[in-house]
Amino acid sequence: MFQFVPRKVAQKTHRPTQTSVPVASTSAARPPPPDHLPDTKGKGRSTDESVAVKNEDLVALLWLSLSDHSLWANVDLRRAVASADEGWIPLSYVLQQSPYISHLPVRPAEPMLIRAIRAQADCPLEVRMLVSSPSKAAWYGKESSSRDESGGYEIRRRDWSEALTRVRNSTRNEWEARTVYMESIPLSSRTIPGIFHFASFLSGHSDVQSITLPPHHLDRPGDAPKCKGFALVTFSNDEVVTQLVNDWPWHPRRTFAPEGSSAAHEAVKFGFRVLPKARWDELKEEYLAYRQRLLDEMSDASRVDAPPRAKGDNIQDEADTDTDVGLQAPKLNAALDLSAPFPPGCLVFVRNVHPETNKTTLKALFVAHAFGSASDSTSALDYVDYNKGMTSCHLRLSSPQHAQTLVSAFGDRPVVQRQGLDNAGSPASGDERPISAEVVDGEREELYWNKVPEKVRREAVRKAIAQLVGAGGGDGDGHGRETDEQQQGKRPRKRRRKA
Incomplete structure (x- = not known):
């Protein structure tokens, strides 16, 4: 037969005989071969x-x-x-x-x-x-202990x-003086390399030293930083900072760009502007103080009593000063019927919660502290209306009695939430501001419920009626009995449909 060896087989058998590769061929004079050769035609050019x-x-x-x-x-x-x-x-x-x-x-x-x-x-x-x-492990079959x-x-x-x-x-002060805050960065440059090239082009120098993406208040701890249109950029000298601040002032914003500069045109289009970091720190402190002042004003406004009501009001008489929950239940029940727009007395405003907490943690904290192991503890708190980063929230209780019980619990036994995931609370001490709760009524209560979907409001009214009827609150004015009669009147109709 034919006496020959295929070329591919010969290459495979020949490679193991090579002992080493000359160092000169793998030096910095030539880069390592790519994984694949790019095509020079068609789609290869774009690649x-x-x-x-x-x-x-x-x-x-x-x-x-x-x-x-x-x-x-x-x-x-x-x-x-x-x-x-x-x-x-x-x-x-x-x-x-x-x-x-x-x-x-x-x-x-x-x-x-x-x-x-x-x-x-x-x-x-x-x-x-x-x-x-070569390592000796290659000769003796042992694993190497050093990666070097x-x-x-x-x-x-x-x-x-x-x-x-x-x-x-x-020094730190020198680096702080060489840092600027950039805002409204063009959308095409909102990555670390994109900001690097964008800042280098606008400054005319490739001397960017550091890029920091300030976290957003909605970011969770440990999240990878993402550019949301603003960044802190550090340069190697003060002259670049002065140039950028003058070329892209904070007020008024620049409305024209140099001719032939696409990056500058994009900067003008997005409203790009620059601020020294020292001034940015001052504005940040002012913003945080303003935000806290608004929260404090909201808390103070929630303490203001509602306007006095006329005598004979079906919720609570203005001369009635009794705070006993059981005595107030019949009067609160007077406003609860299926046609009520919302359940009055079931909304509670809470202050001084941890800004890094969440709804699940807050619900466990409120239920455990206010209701403990009561039989209806799981259904007492209907919903926690909380936004990440805030120190206050609203609670929707299933009945006015539960709302009063929760407010009394946090007033009699003050606790603080020292960590975001603290679902038990700790006794307040020193100058710590404990969690405080109060029932929302009047115009503030009506404004809040107007923002809640109608279906949710009807369900909240139904739950409040069921809670009061089950607690004997229907004996005061007949609304509870009317609800029972309505429920009894529906049952025969359901049976006739099934028949």
Whole structure:
């Protein structure tokens, strides 16, 4: 037969005989081969262009990870560069220390970062590959105990020595003075690399040192920062800050852009403006004080008594000062019928809850503190109306008696919520402001219920009637008996339909 060996088989049998690859062929003179060769026709062109943009973004993230500000803020990173051999540090260590790369949805592979650095001309970073000798574990079949034996990539700044000198002489006040607050950033630039390129273009210098995304009040602890149109950007000198503040003032906003500048046109379109960080801190303090003042005013307004009612009012007589829940039940029941727009006396306003709490925690706290292990404790609190970040909320109780019981409980036994997930409360001490609760009535009560869907209001009225009838409240005026008769009148009709 034919005496030959197929070429593919020959290649497979020939590869294991190679012992090593020359170091010169894997040095920084040539980047590692790509995973696939991009097509030069058709869709391949767009793919290659997207890779180029992505390379710029990766280099921007690496630069921010090794900038002067990062070396100043991260003591461990600065020590690693100072003690390294001519500033070379492992690329894997930089990826672990970098807050910019750790927040990426998918961490880029090291070869991808290497290709990005080598593809950019005049890159301030440089990389090299380490090729180590084979480990003895390869001969004896033992696992290696050190990851350093497998080689890897190292990275450094070209000006690493000068950078360390500048960082050692830097102070916090200097970095604060070089930071600006940017607002209304164009939609196409609302990422860390996008803000980097956008700020570099507007300033005319590639000296961005740090980018911080302030958290939103609706963000949860531990959430990855996302750009919502504003950011704190730090530069390497004060002149850039002065230039940006003058070119993009806070008031009045700029309404025209330089000709031929697409980024500036986008900035004008979105109303972009810049403010020094010191002024931004002042406005932030004013806003927080104003927000707290509004909350305090709302709390004070809730304490004001409703206007006096005429005698004979079917809810409560103005001369009646009795606060006993059982004696008030018949009078409150007088306003409860199926045609009532809402259940009066069932709304409670609560202050001084923790701003990081949630509805589930609050419901457990209120039920446990006010009703304990009572048989109707689970149905006493109907709904917790709370928004994240607030220190107050509204409670919808299933009956006026339950509302009065809850208010009395927090008045007699004051507690504080020291943590967001505290569902038991702790006794108040010192200058702590305990949780306070009060029944909402009058115009404020009517305005609140008007914002509640009609279906929910009818269900709340039905629950309140059921609670009062079950507690014997229907003996006072006949409304409870009328409800029973209505319910009894419906049963025969249902039976006739089934028959």
